Amino acid sequence: MNPRILMIGGDNTSDRFGAALASKIHELCPQATVYGVGGPLMNDAGVRLLSDISEIVSLGVLQSMRGSTVIKRLIARVVETMDQEEPALVLQIGLPVFGLKILEIARTRGIPVLYYYTPFSRGLTHADLRKFCGVVTKVAAISRTEEALCRDAGLDVEFVGHPLMDLADRSVTPSQAREKLGIAAEGRVAAVLPGAREVEVKNVLPAVLKALCQLTKDHPELQIIISAAATIRTTLVEKSSRTRTAATCAWSGILTACSVPQMRPSRPLAPRRWRPLCWECLPSPCTACPTLLISPKRCWIASPI
Numbered sequence: 001m002n003p004r005i006l007m008i009g010g011d012n013t014s015d016r017f018g019a020a021l022a023s024k025i026h027e028l029c030p031q032a033t034v035y036g037v038g039g040p041l042m043n044d045a046g047v048r049l050l051s052d053i054s055e056i057v058s059l060g061v062l063q064s065m066r067g068s069t070v071i072k073r074l075i076a077r078v079v080e081t082m083d084q085e086e087p088a089l090v091l092q093i094g095l096p097v098f099g100l101k102i103l104e105i106a107r108t109r110g111i112p113v114l115y116y117y118t119p120f121s122r123g124l125t126h127a128d129l130r131k132f133c134g135v136v137t138k139v140a141a142i143s144r145t146e147e148a149l150c151r152d153a154g155l156d157v158e159f160v161g162h163p164l165m166d167l168a169d170r171s172v173t174p175s176q177a178r179e180k181l182g183i184a185a186e187g188r189v190a191a192v193l194p195g196a197r198e199v200e201v202k203n204v205l206p207a208v209l210k211a212l213c214q215l216t217k218d219h220p221e222l223q224i225i226i227s228a229a230a231t232i233r234t235t236l237v238e239k240s241s242r243t244r245t246a247a248t249c250a251w252s253g254i255l256t257a258c259s260v261p262q263m264r265p266s267r268p269l270a271p272r273r274w275r276p277l278c279w280e281c282l283p284s285p286c287t288a289c290p291t292l293l294i295s296p297k298r299c300w301i302a303s304p305i
Contacts, residue, residue, distance in 0.1 A: 011196070012229055017116070120141075142160060
């Protein structure tokens with residue numbers, strides 16, 4: 001038996017959850033074939049991607065061009081592959097960036113649809129439940145609220161727990177994390193997570209930078225860590241760092257990181273430069289309120305010269 005599973009993930013979170021799920025599927029059923037739509041993490045987990053939409057999602061195109069030719073072509077390609085390979089299951093993960101169109105087509109083909117991590121897990125209750133129930137065969141709920149809502153709607157639902165309980169590394173102690181990140185053992189740390197979509201980062205990061213400037217002036221001992229998602233382009237953060245707000249900061253703006261290995265670090269802001277560092281060999285942070293930016297592939301830390 002060689003089961004085929006069509007997996008649909010449309011954003012950074014779905015890519016992460018889908019990758020973990022695909023790895024477990026291959027572990028339990030090595031002969032299974034998993035293919036579909038997702039991002040780089042799903043690809044690394046052995047999912048044969050029909051389309052990598054991470055760049056499109058990060059730019060927010062799916063929100064503004066839902067009925068565009070780009071989306072229609074993606075749907076057509078998925079449906080064509082569905083007809084050719086006849087999957088035993090369609091597995092939708094996270095927000096339905098294609099609407100429910102692919103799920104509707106799957107049901108008309110007699111293919112069961114399993115929905116993992118539905119919008120209801122985020123408290124989004126404005127969705128059309130009647131239409132949702134008409135295209136979804138079963139829901140794998142990650143929260144009790146989601147489970148209760150789906151059960152009240154008459155859906156076949158099973159609570160499976162939140163995937164972050166398995167994905168999060170809870171073995172690292174706070175002191176070990178500080179050492180690995182090059183943070184002083186004592187002192188306060190501010191962590192900034194500007195978002196996984198470039199539209200969000202573009203709108204939010206400038207205001208965050210302005211607030212960080214004020215924080216470092218009022219609290220010079222404060223250490224700031226900024227985490228960059230894999231879907232965020234280096235050039236976007238670089239552009240934000242060159243705004244007047246960032247350039248007038250005490251630490252001369254925010255540094256940028258390479259989320260793709262072949263990319264080069266951005267042109268530094270005078271009078272400081274950025275030193276590339278391996279994750280395993282981060283030095284002790286400088287005393288002038290360094291800003292560390294973490295990406296999936298590289299770490300960069302600011303230090304005055």
